Amino acid sequence: MRTRGAILLAxxxxxxxxxxxxxxxxxxxxxxxxxxxxxxxxxxxLSFAGAVVIIVCAFALLRVRRTPGRIHAGVIPGAVLFGTGxxxxxxxxxxxxxQVASGYLPALITILGVIVGIRLCxxxxxxxxxxxxxxxxx
Amino acid sequence: MSTYWPWWAGAIGLALVTINHTLITxxxxxxxxxxxxxxxxxxxRQLERMxxxxxxxxxxxxxxxxxxxxxxxxxxxxVPQEPCGKSQPLEADTEPAASxxxxxxxxRPAPLVTQAALLMSIFLGGFIAAVTSGxxxxxxxxxxxxxxxxxANPTTMIAxxxxxxxxxxxxxxxxxxxxxxxxxxxxxxxxxxxxxxxxVFFGTAVAVSFLLWKVI
Numbered sequence: 213m214r215t216r217g218a219i220l221l222a223x224x225x226x227x228x229x230x231x232x233x234x235x236x237x238x239x240x241x242x243x244x245x246x247x248x249x250x251x252x253x254x255x256x257x258l259s260f261a262g263a264v265v266i267i268v269c270a271f272a273l274l275r276v277r278r279t280p281g282r283i284h285a286g287v288i289p290g291a292v293l294f295g296t297g298x299x300x301x302x303x304x305x306x307x308x309x310x311q312v313a314s315g316y317l318p319a320l321i322t323i324l325g326v327i328v329g330i331r332l333c334x335x336x337x338x339x340x341x342x343x344x345x346x347x348x349x350x
Numbered sequence: 351m352s353t354y355w356p357w358w359a360g361a362i363g364l365a366l367v368t369i370n371h372t373l374i375t376x377x378x379x380x381x382x383x384x385x386x387x388x389x390x391x392x393x394x395r396q397l398e399r400m401x402x403x404x405x406x407x408x409x410x411x412x413x414x415x416x417x418x419x420x421x422x423x424x425x426x427x428x429v430p431q432e433p434c435g436k437s438q439p440l441e442a443d444t445e446p447a448a449s450x451x452x453x454x455x456x457x458r459p460a461p462l463v464t465q466a467a468l469l470m471s472i473f474l475g476g477f478i479a480a481v482t483s484g485x486x487x488x489x490x491x492x493x494x495x496x497x498x499x500x501x502a503n504p505t506t507m508i509a510x511x512x513x514x515x516x517x518x519x520x521x522x523x524x525x526x527x528x529x530x531x532x533x534x535x536x537x538x539x540x541x542x543x544x545x546x547x548x549x550v551f552f553g554t555a556v557a558v559s560f561l562l563w564k565v566i
Contacts, residue, residue: 216461216464218374219374219460223468224467227469227471230379230472230530231475232363235483240480243495243496244495245495245559249556255354256357259355260529262357266362267537268540274373279539279541281543283543283546286525286526287525287543290521290522290523290526290547291521291548293524294522295551297516298551298555299559300500300514301513301515302492302496304518304522304528305381305518306530313476314476316489318491325511326385326516326518326519327515330382330519330523331519337422340423342422
């Protein structure tokens with residue numbers, strides 16, 4: 213049932229829908245993002261929070277398996293760095309992709325930064341941190 | 351220029367994407383994990399090939415141990431006592447951490463090509479949304495919001511975007527997830543680690559955004 217082809221197709225549909233939805237919510241718009249983070253406009257915040265509430269309810273109803281995760285030493289520092297990066301560049305890992313897709317060419321620089329950061333993290337973890345960071349899925 | 355979706359439409363859209371993905375693929379959605387594997391495609395490709403070659407479990411276990419040593423450094427004693435996920439996939443049936451992957455087909459993470467396809471289809475989906483809503487136009491800046499709040503200087507803009515990108519890439523991988531992996535999938539499953547990570551990255555982003563708005 214879950215063959216490689218089926219998973220590929222499902223993932224492509226997910227990607228298309230995610231890109232479409234996130235762009236139409238306005239996550240690629242830096243001004244909107246700053247208005248969300250400074251609570252001047254709760255629209256995008258409610259989109260995110262509302263989605264989480266719907267997902268919690270749906271997963272509970274459908275009895276989707278819980279995936280336990282350890283709170284390791286990298287979670288809080290990593291989240292602080294990510295939050296800072298998101299606020300100044302306007303990009304969580306999917307956002308610069310849709311920014312470029314919306315015509316914001318400088319977001320290519322953000323993507324380059326994300327790639328450098330990811331490589332740097334794997335390198336630094338192997339060399340210094342030795343954390344089992346787990347993964348958010350896939 | 352049309353307006354953005356109302357909050358409830360956005361919430362339903364994001365929720366549908368996440369729920370569908372989880373139910374159909376039996377994996378949770380995570381963009382930064384996809385990035386991580388695509389960026390390290392050479393190493394990941396090698397692991398995939400090894401995975402295909404090894405039919406007997408012992409050889410696979412040894413290969414995984416070698417990969418784990420490479421991943422966490424060569425100092426074997428530094429590997430955590432209770433590794434979860436990738437480190438111990440062979441104990442999938444007894445380990446609660448791996449109860450997410452019950453069948454042999456989904457024991458492995460989604461193939462590399464699937465994750466590359468995810469990133470490309472996000473681009474295409476974003477492009478379709480931008481064009482159909484009339485918001486698409488090529489520009490060499492990040493819009494008036496960025497200009498007013500962060501910088502109007504193109505060189506500074508490039509530096510800020512690059513540094514921001516590095517922080518995002520480094521931070522998401524260190525924390526083990528991003529706004530989709532921790533924020534949507536993880537919080538949706540009420541994973542404590544995801545709730546902590548989401549609260550911290552959102553809180554930090556709020557603090558930094560206030561600084562940009564009010565102070566700088």
